[in-house]
Amino acid sequence: MKEISLHIMDIVQNSITADATLIEVSLDIQYANNMISIAIRDNGRGMSKEMLAQVTSPFVTTRTTRRVGLGISLFQAGTQASGGEFCIDSTEGVGTALQATYGLDHLDRPPIGDFAGTMHTLIVSNPDIDFLVTVIVDGAQDVLDTREVREALGNDVPLDMPDVSLWLRENLDEMFKPEYTDF
Numbered sequence: 060m061k062e063i064s065l066h067i068m069d070i071v072q073n074s075i076t077a078d079a080t081l082i083e084v085s086l087d088i089q090y091a092n093n094m095i096s097i098a099i100r101d102n103g104r105g106m107s108k109e110m111l112a113q114v115t116s117p118f119v120t121t122r123t124t125r126r127v128g129l130g131i132s133l134f135q136a137g138t139q140a141s142g143g144e145f146c147i148d149s150t151e152g153v154g155t156a157l158q159a160t161y162g163l164d165h166l167d168r169p170p171i172g173d174f175a176g177t178m179h180t181l182i183v184s185n186p187d188i189d190f191l192v193t194v195i196v197d198g199a200q201d202v203l204d205t206r207e208v209r210e211a212l213g214n215d216v217p218l219d220m221p222d223v224s225l226w227l228r229e230n231l232d233e234m235f236k237p238e239y240t241d242f
């Protein structure tokens with residue numbers, strides 16, 4: 060069973076490959092509604108209708124007629140196996156958006172894993188891409204927007220500079236507390 064953070068890593072990798080310059084990732088934990096919702100949106104090149112239909116077709120392991128990766132299929136399969144839902148929309152030249160939900164207390168829900176570490180790695184290893192990270196816990200929202208960080212630092216200070224990297228890490232750790240992964 061793959062951790063949710065590793066799925067996020069995979070899906071954001073798709074956005075990077077699609078030349079996105081802004082990637083939005085939100086993690087919404089709703090204890091009250093017994094739900095976890097993940098939303099990932101990019102402004103990359105998007106997919107054709109045909110491609111979109113292929114990546115969302117039911118996951119069939121015996122299929123050998125096409126060479127399409129597993130990143131999206133596995134993410135989708137995991138949500139549906141844990142009482143959740145999955146949807147993806149994409150427009151060529153505009154971007155791609157995915158939303159996945161999990162039943163919070165479903166026995167087959169994967170653990171969230173290291174969300175702060177995953178987002179930190181993605182940001183500092185792609186210093187030219189902007190990230191908008193949102194964590195919402197029962198309605199209380201916390202945001203990290205690298206566009207604002209750049210503006211505050213001045214555009215010549217790279218986000219992978221050690222001091223900046225450390226600051227980003229501390230902020231992400233504040234946003235996503237370890238106890239969220241305890242269940």
Ligand SMILES: Nc1ncnc2c1ncn2[C@@H]1O[C@H](COP(=O)(O)OP(=O)(O)OP(=O)(O)O)[C@@H](O)[C@H]1O
Pocket residue numbers: 069073074077101103104105106110114127128129130131132154155
């Ligand atoms: N954000 C995106 N923007 C544009 N195209 C995308 C995006 N995400 C996926 N795609 C297209 O859908 C295909 C399938 O994506 P998926 O992640 O399932 O597999 P993959 O990236 O090809 O391989 P894998 O993830 O298994 O290494 C990609 O090859 C790409 O063509």
Ligand SMILES: [Mg+2]
Pocket residue numbers: 069070072073128129130131
């Ligand atoms: Mg992929």
